Amino acid sequence: MNSKSSNSPTSFKEELKIIPKTAWWVIALILLAWYGLALPAIVRTVPIRPDGAWGLGGERIGITVVMSIFGLIPGLWISLVFYVNQDAKRRFMNRVAWTLIVLFIPYGIGFVVYFVARKPIPQSCPQCHAPVGNDFAFCPVCKQELKSHCPNCNRLLEAGWMNCAYCGNALGK
Numbered sequence: 001m002n003s004k005s006s007n008s009p010t011s012f013k014e015e016l017k018i019i020p021k022t023a024w025w026v027i028a029l030i031l032l033a034w035y036g037l038a039l040p041a042i043v044r045t046v047p048i049r050p051d052g053a054w055g056l057g058g059e060r061i062g063i064t065v066v067m068s069i070f071g072l073i074p075g076l077w078i079s080l081v082f083y084v085n086q087d088a089k090r091r092f093m094n095r096v097a098w099t100l101i102v103l104f105i106p107y108g109i110g111f112v113v114y115f116v117a118r119k120p121i122p123q124s125c126p127q128c129h130a131p132v133g134n135d136f137a138f139c140p141v142c143k144q145e146l147k148s149h150c151p152n153c154n155r156l157l158e159a160g161w162m163n164c165a166y167c168g169n170a171l172g173k
Ligand SMILES: [Zn+2]
Pocket: 125, 126, 127, 128, 129, 130, 139, 140, 141, 142, 143, 144
């Protein structure tokens, strides 16, 4: 899924770091409310029958398991929305539009679209370390030349080219 041109492969743990702290607090509150208040209240409404397992009532156990899994969905969803919000920004994508897309397109389809359509993580300028788009020819901050031009036809060269794709000029590394 992650594009090959993203220059630094990041670990899952590092990716999680871009989700802001506020989001984790909101998620923690939701989980606390769900597992601490809502879930026990729901379970208590289920009548105990004497033939239930472990003396708790089979229905209660079943409801608890199903509802526990349901409780994880909002947390996962919120963290993903915040992830997209931050991730789109660093990828020079329209942050607001993508956040709205993942918020309002149901059944997680918005997320699928985002992860398919997202651009690779931009490189940083070798001179001033500002983030620069992969197709930038010059750094917008310090004007450092990011891509070289073919000495023969003067068109933009991609990294790794041995010969110019436009005029066939041998580039020689
Ligand atoms: Zn720069």
